[in-house]
Amino acid sequence: MTQTELTAAADHGVGMTARRDAWWLQPLLIFIGLTTFGVYAIWAAWQGNNYLYVGHGAYYLSPFYSPDLQAIFGFQPPFSFAFLVLWIPLGFRASCYYYRKAYYRSYMLDPPACAVGEPKNRCYQGERKFPFILQNLHRYFFYLALLLLVSLWYDAIRALFFRGPNGGLQLGLGVGTLVLFFNVITLTAFSFGCNSCRHLIGGQLNCFSCSCTTRTRYKLWRGVSVLNLKHMEWAWVSLFAVGFADLYIRLCAMGIWHDVRLW
Amino acid sequence: MSSRVFKVWRGDKSGGRFVDYQVQAEEGMVVLDAIHQIQRTQAPDLACRWNCKAAKCGSCGAEVNGKPRLMCKTRLDALPPGEVVSVRPMRSFPLIRDLVTDVSWNFQVNQKIPPFTPRPDATWIMQQEDVDRVQEFRKCIECFLCQNVCHVVREHDLKQHFFGPRFFVRIASLQMHPMDGLDRMALLKDQAGLGLCNVTKCCTEVCPEEIHITDNAIIPMKERVVDRYYDPLAWLWRKIRNAR
Structure with a gap:
């Protein structure tokens, strides 16, 4: 029988823990993933060009620049107009319950992982004070994100139509069309699996069986709950999809990649 | 061996x-x-x-x-x-x-929660879909692992201002009960310190009964607090409905 002197409070302090598994791996991967996407998104939005591919009759608009406010309203802001739109998905994702968990853990180490020590913060207020009390506005970003989804669905459907040699539009399918549909489908699943949506659609009810309306809302709530169960997965797939859609269109517009017409 | x-x-x-x-x-x-x-x-x-x-x-x-x-x-x-x-x-x-x-702090917190209080018009006939959510919460065995792992308690030691995940689950089971008539929203927001929770889901990760503590109890309660205290449209809607 041997004895090891160690106090029970030995795991106080950043990263201190008695855990032996690779608890640091997940927050590290999230940090890398979110930082990479953030840097790319800011760079792509800053460019203000190569966001539209119209080669071979296609019409692919990058999701970072949708809706195309410049074409709709015809004005030329002194900065890339992507910034007029991007604050909506940024706010939606930043206040999303999944992403909150992700960045509280990976960026703020609050906590970095379960049962792992964190930086000493005598004034911890959670989400009760500014700025994190603003997380309560998540549902408003959800409403705005729904408007963007309409625009993205329009873009995906528009990508099904190719301008022919006579100037008319023909139904078609390119790899870019698939990329844009993948993007909008994953974003739709992410948005409708949102916890605020789940609450608004039926979670706020206490009695699901009380009326015809509540029974309908119960069915919708169950559907949203199925999406919500995989909210984290949808969050990451949709993040990848939106980044890749922009990259694909950008590289096609720059002539580096060539869109393949499938039909 | x-x-x-x-x-x-x-x-x-x-x-x-x-x-x-x-x-x-x-x-x-x-x-x-x-x-x-x-x-x-x-x-x-x-x-x-x-x-x-x-x-x-x-x-x-x-x-x-x-x-x-x-x-x-x-x-x-x-x-x-x-x-x-x-x-x-x-x-x-x-x-x-x-x-x-000594886990007695948990029992002290429990005593602060007003128990099930039936609505005056409670019919006592309930459909399964109305109690499914509450039944998940009834699986809790009060092992207090969620309370132990929650960083608000563990790292910040805010026991005086925070009820902890176990008791958010209990409050959710009462608030979502179709026959309960008591409003515990002010308790949740102020005394229970729901806003101190930053939804990092450690409580869910350690729950031996696999209760979806964060997604099915804490977040729905946070959303109800938003309905009551932070959403101007919800406030307006309540005013219009009450005026009718």
Whole structure:
């Protein structure tokens, strides 16, 4: 029988823990993933060009620049107009319950992982004070994100139509069309699996069986709950999809990649 | 039968240490079996709280290899083979002795929650879909692993201002009950400190009953608090409905 002197409070302090598994791996991967996407998104939005591919009759608009406010309203802001739109998905994702968990853990180490020590913060207020009390506005970003989804669905459907040699539009399918549909489908699943949506659609009810309306809302709530169960997965797939859609269109517009017409 | 080294916390609130014990590991053995073997063969004074040994009483919560777990539900063959197994008491509660902690704070918090209060017009006829959500919360065995792992309690020691995940689950089970008529929203927002929770989901990760504590209890309660206190459109809608 041997004895090891160690106090029970030995795991106080950043990263201190008695855990032996690779608890640091997940927050590290999230940090890398979110930082990479953030840097790319800011760079792509800053460019203000190569966001539209119209080669071979296609019409692919990058999701970072949708809706195309410049074409709709015809004005030329002194900065890339992507910034007029991007604050909506940024706010939606930043206040999303999944992403909150992700960045509280990976960026703020609050906590970095379960049962792992964190930086000493005598004034911890959670989400009760500014700025994190603003997380309560998540549902408003959800409403705005729904408007963007309409625009993205329009873009995906528009990508099904190719301008022919006579100037008319023909139904078609390119790899870019698939990329844009993948993007909008994953974003739709992410948005409708949102916890605020789940609450608004039926979670706020206490009695699901009380009326015809509540029974309908119960069915919708169950559907949203199925999406919500995989909210984290949808969050990451949709993040990848939106980044890749922009990259694909950008590289096609720059002539580096060539869109393949499938039909 | 193989031998494994267990590093078990021994001590009381004045201090303590990890003590190494050799355990003869058998097939199907759980950590609580190993602790019992240590008590039987090497340390009869080792204090450990347990009762059912079936993951239903919630008594044998401890930190095994640094993770909050029920000792009776942690099989040795699920731990990395050949490694020393460390067992220590739950860190967020005052230590009594060895692996036993004083969890009475949780019972004090529980007393602050107004119990089930039926609506005056309660019919007592309920449909399954109306009680499904509440039934999930009724699985809680009050092991307090979620309270132990929650960083608001564990790291920030805000026990005076925070009820903790176990009691958010209890409040959710009352608030969502179709026959309950009491409003606990002010309690949730202020006294219970729901806003201190930053939804990092550790409570869900450690729950031995696999209750979706964050997604099905805490977040829905946060959204109800938003309805009441932070959403101007919801406020306007309530005004219009009340005026009709």
